[in-house]
Amino acid sequence: xxxxxSMRSARAPxxxxxxxxxxxxxxxxxxxxxxxxxxGHTFRKSAAGAFGPDLAKKLSQLVKMEKNLMRSMExxxxxxxxxxxxxxIWGEEADDDVSDVTDKLGVLIYEIGELEDQFIDRYDQYRVxxxxxxxxxxxxxxxxxxxxxITDQIAHLKYKEPNSPxxxxxxxxxxRAEAESLVAEAQLSNITREKLKAAFAYMFDAMREHxxxxxxxxxYGKHLLELVDDNPVTPGETRPAxxxxxxxxxxxxxxxxxxxxxxxxxxAVKSSLSVRTRNHRTKRRQQTEGVSLDDRGxxxxxxxxxxxxxxxxxxxxxxxxxEEIxxxxxxVKLARKxxxxx
Amino acid sequence: xxxxxSMRSARAPxxxxxxxxxxxxxxxxxxxxxxxxxxGHTFRKSAAGAFGPDLAKKLSQLVKMEKNLMRSMExxxxxxxxxxxxxxIWGEEADDDVSDVTDKLGVLIYEIGELEDQFIDRYDQYRVxxxxxxxxxxxxxxxxxxxxxITDQIAHLKYKEPNSPxxxxxxxxxxRAEAESLVAEAQLSNITREKLKAAFAYMFDAMREHxxxxxxxxxYGKHLLELVDDNPVTPGETRPAxxxxxxxxxxxxxxxxxxxxxxxxxxAVKSSLSVRTRNHRTKRRQQTEGVSLDDRGxxxxxxxxxxxxxxxxxxxxxxxxxEEIxxxxxxVKLARKxxxxx
Numbered sequence: 001x002x003x004x005x006s007m008r009s010a011r012a013p014x015x016x017x018x019x020x021x022x023x024x025x026x027x028x029x030x031x032x033x034x035x036x037x038x039x040g041h042t043f044r045k046s047a048a049g050a051f052g053p054d055l056a057k058k059l060s061q062l063v064k065m066e067k068n069l070m071r072s073m074e075x076x077x078x079x080x081x082x083x084x085x086x087x088x089i090w091g092e093e094a095d096d097d098v099s100d101v102t103d104k105l106g107v108l109i110y111e112i113g114e115l116e117d118q119f120i121d122r123y124d125q126y127r128v129x130x131x132x133x134x135x136x137x138x139x140x141x142x143x144x145x146x147x148x149x150i151t152d153q154i155a156h157l158k159y160k161e162p163n164s165p166x167x168x169x170x171x172x173x174x175x176r177a178e179a180e181s182l183v184a185e186a187q188l189s190n191i192t193r194e195k196l197k198a199a200f201a202y203m204f205d206a207m208r209e210h211x212x213x214x215x216x217x218x219x220y221g222k223h224l225l226e227l228v229d230d231n232p233v234t235p236g237e238t239r240p241a242x243x244x245x246x247x248x249x250x251x252x253x254x255x256x257x258x259x260x261x262x263x264x265x266x267x268a269v270k271s272s273l274s275v276r277t278r279n280h281r282t283k284r285r286q287q288t289e290g291v292s293l294d295d296r297g298x299x300x301x302x303x304x305x306x307x308x309x310x311x312x313x314x315x316x317x318x319x320x321x322x323e324e325i326x327x328x329x330x331x332v333k334l335a336r337k338x339x340x341x342x
Numbered sequence: 343x344x345x346x347x348s349m350r351s352a353r354a355p356x357x358x359x360x361x362x363x364x365x366x367x368x369x370x371x372x373x374x375x376x377x378x379x380x381x382g383h384t385f386r387k388s389a390a391g392a393f394g395p396d397l398a399k400k401l402s403q404l405v406k407m408e409k410n411l412m413r414s415m416e417x418x419x420x421x422x423x424x425x426x427x428x429x430x431i432w433g434e435e436a437d438d439d440v441s442d443v444t445d446k447l448g449v450l451i452y453e454i455g456e457l458e459d460q461f462i463d464r465y466d467q468y469r470v471x472x473x474x475x476x477x478x479x480x481x482x483x484x485x486x487x488x489x490x491x492i493t494d495q496i497a498h499l500k501y502k503e504p505n506s507p508x509x510x511x512x513x514x515x516x517x518r519a520e521a522e523s524l525v526a527e528a529q530l531s532n533i534t535r536e537k538l539k540a541a542f543a544y545m546f547d548a549m550r551e552h553x554x555x556x557x558x559x560x561x562y563g564k565h566l567l568e569l570v571d572d573n574p575v576t577p578g579e580t581r582p583a584x585x586x587x588x589x590x591x592x593x594x595x596x597x598x599x600x601x602x603x604x605x606x607x608x609x610a611v612k613s614s615l616s617v618r619t620r621n622h623r624t625k626r627r628q629q630t631e632g633v634s635l636d637d638r639g640x641x642x643x644x645x646x647x648x649x650x651x652x653x654x655x656x657x658x659x660x661x662x663x664x665e666e667i668x669x670x671x672x673x674v675k676l677a678r679k680x681x682x683x684x
Contacts, residue, residue: 058428059432065425072417072418073418083407086407090403093400097535098535101538105542185577190575192440196567204560207556207563208557210556211553211554211556212611215549218549221549223613223615225539233528233531234528235527236524239531254616268610269554271558271559273592274592274596
């Protein structure tokens, strides 16, 4: 096999990776409680949201379903690389042109598998960010519950012992609970929006890069095919000797250059809006350039999020929520003031 | 849920589908012997090529591995659509802007799942074409075996009974076997190249279309995100009313238009070759525009290829090989002439 040029060897980071450093490997790739079978998928989906606060139920389920999806994408990526290897193995014994081209096609398809694998790591960052919405949802639930409980107690007392001094105490408690709840709801509203935007913006960016690169590979694959001599021969006739080794090597090199020089700035596919939509939109433009997952600082390391294998209900997520509450300190003070004035 | 505009309803064919009509549904989607589990994958991979002619062994394995890959892609496509639905369900109870945007994001992600599903159908055409190479490989094996057997018999006789009249008979038989073998090898060489090119050209075209469309969707997804109001609110403050319903609807419509108007002719991603490669290549240009899977006539219907569930060793493939031999009739005559002259 003439693997004169292989994309499998260790490579320098691509331009795109220099602009946006790659995330840590996806957490879904490590330890599987149920092995590589599909059993885990079904179980995870039905168990998700069965415990934990009501508010976070639907999002818990979504997070689990995303994990299933990622596991399936891993399978595709792995099988893609196996297919690439087998294609190269099959071609090895064929004539020179078929052998060279199938080997190089194998290199391209293997690269597709590698890119799919990188995409999964970035998809995981999206998923982890969505998870942080689930966490704030879960943390808001107790303050809602507490408010409800005090309200119920007051109603109960007013009915049973209308003159009880406890009512005053409870009413003061209710004011405090309402203040807490107001803050919690504002946090929920702010964090949900911020994280939702950050998560999907990051995911769509990753998707655009991934898919443009795939389209590039497809184009180079077609160039490779031109090297196969498909002029029919008559029985006994020998084909002219194959002279495409240099060519095929250059095509692979061109492909590698194109892939490693790809940057979001010169993305080819434009999702342009029609005029009516653009008019509607201009007024909103100012507020958009906010959040981004692209700077490394904002990434939550996988280990922090999932210390336990195959289980999303991690305790240490609480810390993170705590931090976010600290960030909102000023809001809390403002709310206090407002409520004291009442 | 405000599903004012949904991509899920029945749609007119896209421009690209009008240019290249879609293939029949993938054969891998129907009846699974082992259910939806992964068990089939492992079994199929190890069993492939264990029977049948040596020559076709490696390609048999590749064909099976491609089937595994397609099954995994189906899983991804299905789970993608589940995720899309769940995202929409989660957002339903949120504030107006989050609710509308998540619902529309769900529509886009569902569309990704649909496109992935369509891609699988086209990938199957690639696989079926690769299978026809396996079939010609398998049919060439007997003629190689026969030639070998007669050669062995002659050697055996020459050693045991050097004067046997049977030797002359066998030598005549060998000439005939050699003629047959010459034709078979030429067919193998021609058909392998033709089908290899056709299969990969078709697959890469499908890949380019699929990935450019995905990149389009990613772009429109980012437009949708701009509709989420992520200005932080203080506790007790209410957000301005959401007025993006028209906008989000238009973005989805723009996306649908972009997807349905996509044609290979205006593909955005260019896999351009560097100068050195282009120079090498020009001389080969003439011979390239040969085979294509794009016309419906050349498609082998799925039913013809796989009458039995989950099993590639179908007898009716033989017919197809027969046809191909008929196509080469003139070559056969030519070879006969050449050999008679000897």
